[in-house]
Structures are given as structure tokens and as C-alpha cells.
Amino acid sequence: MFRKLRLRFIGISSAAILVVLFSVVGVINSARFIQTQGEINKILTVIADNNGNFPSISEAAKELGAVISVDTLSQYRHFSAILDKKGNVKSYDSTNISDLTDEEIQNYARLLGKRPSSGNFVYQRHTYSYLVRKKSNNERLLVVLDSTNQFQDSRSLLHISILMSVASFIFFVSVVSIFSGRMIKPFVRNYEKQRRFITNAGHELKTPLAIISANNELVELMNGESEWTKSTGDQVTRMTGLINGLVTLARLEEQPEIILTDLDFSAITEDAAEDFKGPVIKDGKTFVMDIQPGIHVKAEEKSLFELVTLLVDNANKYCDPNGQVTVKLSRSNRRRKPKLQISNTYAQGKNVDYSKFFERFYREDESHHHEKSGYGIGLSMAESLVKLFRGSINVTYKEDTITFTVMI
The missing domain is CATH 3.30.450.60 (Beta-Lactamase)
Incomplete structure (x- = not known):
């Protein structure tokens, strides 16, 4: 991750340096060309005003605005x-x-x-x-x-400025590359502290949650289940799920590389999606699977299964009552890459900001009151998994349907 961040920093810095150098070279040479053309037009005007020849030395000097001699005029x-x-x-x-x-x-x-x-x-x-x-x-x-000499001077300036710009660009990029590690070091340090905090806090919170859960179960054994013990149990379960999700996300992002192997994407997608067929139909929704057989990808089996599970689970949670959840796997027309599309009907999705869907803890406003289970980190985890596979994920909304598209 940090290597990519460093390369991105070098790339952005190099692009900024290139734009500055290009602008400077462009302005200087454009000004020089305009100046050259102006001098040539002034000389032509002086000759034309004198019927095809230069006037006297004094008049030529007055018109051209420079120190003029016979030798100077003879070069034109x-x-x-x-x-x-x-x-x-x-x-x-x-x-x-x-x-x-x-x-x-x-x-x-x-x-x-x-x-x-x-x-x-x-x-x-x-x-x-x-x-x-x-x-x-x-x-x-x-x-x-x-006007060969005049334009030759302009071309010489252009060549020199280009050579100097190339040399300057190489020098600046070298300097940025050498010091880029130091420049992003504060960010790396803060990120590592943040990740360690999440991991450590997760482990520390599990102990009191386990005690609360055990005490709650003991109270239920002694006095029977009540509204309050049930609520406490639900919140303990929710907190445990949230902590596990955060720790999993932190571990996902700290993995520098994973070993990618050839996998049957069709079989994994069908296996993961099949687990949701019963719950979806039980809720009165329609479940559609359109999976082309024999599609393979380079990925990690457990993580790929988790990716499909996260997206189908999300589609099921936010699908309209009596709506439809669709899982489609095919090859894209462009470059024949595998394309996974998981969609669900959502009539109220016209004014939703889909650009924030992959942010941690982002949830559409109407779902903040916990009617939908979840923590707002599932899609962020899905995005992290897709990045591990060197793929891309995006979300679109059309005809009352939200569609998540994964290209691997």
C-alpha cells in the first residue's frame, strides 16, 4: 500500500513539475517568437515605406529603434x-x-x-x-x-530550453524520488498508529463484551429472558460484529501482497450467492442468478468468496419489499474481463450520493436508525478486497435499481 502511495506521490509531483516546466518553456518561446515576428514585420515595413530599400542610417535607426550601421543593414x-x-x-x-x-x-x-x-x-x-x-x-x-537568422535564433532558444527542461525534470524527479519516503513518513506513521489502535482496541473490547454476554446469559438463566436482557444480548452481538469487521478491514489493508491463483469465478459466485437464495425468497423477494460457466480469474479463494458474500448480503439488506436481487456474472465486451454485477431494486435511491458508498461507516440517511443491520463498513471491505485482486468496483443507479459492478 505504502509503495503505491509513494509511487503516486512521485507521479503527482512529477506531473506538477512537468506542467510548470512546460508552461515556462511555452511562455518564453512564445514571447520570443512574437518578438522575432515583430522585428521582422518592422524591418519589412521600413523597406516597404522606402519603396523596396532601406532608408538612410539615421532614419533606419529611428524606425527600428536600435543602433544601426551599414554592416547591420547589410545583413538583412x-x-x-x-x-x-x-x-x-x-x-x-x-x-x-x-x-x-x-x-x-x-x-x-x-x-x-x-x-x-x-x-x-x-x-x-x-x-x-x-x-x-x-x-x-x-x-x-x-x-x-x-529571415533565416531571426527564426534560427528562436529555434536555438527552443532547443536549449527543451534540453534544460529535460535536465531539470530528471533532476527534480530524482530529488523527489530520493526524499519521497521522508515526505510520506508522517502519514505512514499516523496510519500505522491508527491501524494498531483499531486492532488493539478490538482485542481489548472483546474481553468486557464476553463478560457482559456471560453475565447477561446468567441473568436469563436465573430470572428468564426479558425485554432488557434480549436488548443487551442484541447490542453485544452487534458490537462484536462491528469489532470483528474493523479488525478484518485493518488486516486487509496491511497485507502488502497476496498470492493470486487461477480460480473458477463462476463456481465460487454460485456457491456464495446460493446461501442467500433461501433468506431472500423467505422475505418475499425475487432472487435471480445469471452466471456464465467456466469464467476464471486470478484471486484468493477465501477473499473472493467473502467479496461475493458481502455484495449479495448488502443487496439483500437494502432491497425493496417484494423487490428483486440479481447476481450476474459474465465477460465484459471490452477486453473480455470477468464482470460481476449484483443489483437490487431500490425505489428511493434517486437522490442518494453514490460516490460515498465505499467510505467507512457511510450509510444512507434513512438507514441510520438501525432498521437495517450492518455497520457501514461492508462496502469498504469489498473495495479493499477488489484492490487486492487488482480489479475495480463501482456503483450505478438506473431504473430504480442499484448495481454494483466488479471487474477483475
């Missing part, structure tokens, strides 16, 4: 073209770029003239950004900038 490789209203190239200027031939420039000019007013494209491992500006005489000015 670009070309421009004038397109008529039909998209034909009237003229172009390729003096500031050498990676593209004149034919390629004209072809791209015609193609980009049909696209939106701005954007990016990749050609021969180079990234280009473009801007189309309408002129007064129905002509358009196309400016194309080689």
Missing part, C-alpha cells in the same frame, strides 16, 4: 518587386540578395502576389518573410526578407 538580405493589377512582375530589385536567381525571384513574386498581404515560407532550408503593399496606381509592392 532582401528583394523587392512591383506587380501590376494582374499580378505580373513589372520590375524587381535583387541587388541585396544572392541566394535566389532572377528567375526564382520572378516566380516567387508572381506566387506571393496571390497570397495574403504578409506571411512566411521556406525554400531550400531558408526562411523568408514577405509583405505586400498596395500602391496608388493599382500596383503592388512586394518585399521579401531572408
Whole structure:
């Protein structure tokens, strides 16, 4: 149990660290991309405002908001073209770029003239950004900038941030894994104290209960059975059952592993359910068994029998008068896993909070006055047993019927 708790703690901590790192990397790189795109758009705008070329050094520095020199401007490789209203190239200027031939420039000019007013494209491992500006005489000015270096800087930042995030993630997970035992140690200590208290208290309470029961029987032998001795006997029996249930639940949860063997689930289910057929029918209810033969599971025989007994007993206790208790065992359509469904009619179950059914001592409000026997720990025990078998259990309510479904 504690190993699973430790692994869950490591998993949750790792997921939280991963979300933080992913968020930081995403924000930083998104900001960098927006900044890069803004710088490129600013350069294209400056060139377009000057009819396809950079203005003077002072004007360029004023527009770009940076220290500009001739060498700085020369690193921005670009070309421009004038397109008529039909998209034909009237003229172009390729003096500031050498990676593209004149034919390629004209072809791209015609193609980009049909696209939106701005954007990016990749050609021969180079990234280009473009801007189309309408002129007064129905002509358009196309400016194309080689933005490979700008985007390369952004990609380098992305790669570095990913590598740093991976290294940081491994480091943090290693630290959490090393110290996770210490982090959950207080919880483990409190849980063990709680379990020992239940076990010790259970054993200590059995002695006075046995004395009370013996004294009560002696009083009945001397004076005969009365309303008071019968009530005392009933409460002693109830307390004894509750103590035994708590001790059993504590022992179930302290088992780290049990040996699972191949068992005939069909035979065990039929054997356990058959014991309730008489009491159910005697109470005026209908008992239905639909058990497919030959279904096997990996489990522990005594615990599996106890699981079926707990669920059928619960269905019998809370079934409506003249209602129906159903025990069905089949294979699920998904992955063909064995599926045990135990249901009972319960007309007043529409407003019940079924999410709390497996909590210890939880009982639906109307049953708190002991008209139904039980202690509110049976379903919690059933859940613990299912976990020992590495299965799942859930409860649903539909058409006035409560159904407990076990998948093993």
C-alpha cells in the first residue's frame, strides 16, 4: 500500500513539475517568437515605406529603434518587386540578395502576389518573410526578407530550453524520488498508529463484551429472558460484529501482497450467492442468478468468496419489499474481463450520493436508525478486497435499481 502511495506521490509531483516546466518553456518561446515576428514585420515595413530599400542610417535607426550601421543593414538580405493589377512582375530589385536567381525571384513574386498581404515560407532550408503593399496606381509592392537568422535564433532558444527542461525534470524527479519516503513518513506513521489502535482496541473490547454476554446469559438463566436482557444480548452481538469487521478491514489493508491463483469465478459466485437464495425468497423477494460457466480469474479463494458474500448480503439488506436481487456474472465486451454485477431494486435511491458508498461507516440517511443491520463498513471491505485482486468496483443507479459492478 505504502509503495503505491509513494509511487503516486512521485507521479503527482512529477506531473506538477512537468506542467510548470512546460508552461515556462511555452511562455518564453512564445514571447520570443512574437518578438522575432515583430522585428521582422518592422524591418519589412521600413523597406516597404522606402519603396523596396532601406532608408538612410539615421532614419533606419529611428524606425527600428536600435543602433544601426551599414554592416547591420547589410545583413538583412532582401528583394523587392512591383506587380501590376494582374499580378505580373513589372520590375524587381535583387541587388541585396544572392541566394535566389532572377528567375526564382520572378516566380516567387508572381506566387506571393496571390497570397495574403504578409506571411512566411521556406525554400531550400531558408526562411523568408514577405509583405505586400498596395500602391496608388493599382500596383503592388512586394518585399521579401531572408529571415533565416531571426527564426534560427528562436529555434536555438527552443532547443536549449527543451534540453534544460529535460535536465531539470530528471533532476527534480530524482530529488523527489530520493526524499519521497521522508515526505510520506508522517502519514505512514499516523496510519500505522491508527491501524494498531483499531486492532488493539478490538482485542481489548472483546474481553468486557464476553463478560457482559456471560453475565447477561446468567441473568436469563436465573430470572428468564426479558425485554432488557434480549436488548443487551442484541447490542453485544452487534458490537462484536462491528469489532470483528474493523479488525478484518485493518488486516486487509496491511497485507502488502497476496498470492493470486487461477480460480473458477463462476463456481465460487454460485456457491456464495446460493446461501442467500433461501433468506431472500423467505422475505418475499425475487432472487435471480445469471452466471456464465467456466469464467476464471486470478484471486484468493477465501477473499473472493467473502467479496461475493458481502455484495449479495448488502443487496439483500437494502432491497425493496417484494423487490428483486440479481447476481450476474459474465465477460465484459471490452477486453473480455470477468464482470460481476449484483443489483437490487431500490425505489428511493434517486437522490442518494453514490460516490460515498465505499467510505467507512457511510450509510444512507434513512438507514441510520438501525432498521437495517450492518455497520457501514461492508462496502469498504469489498473495495479493499477488489484492490487486492487488482480489479475495480463501482456503483450505478438506473431504473430504480442499484448495481454494483466488479471487474477483475
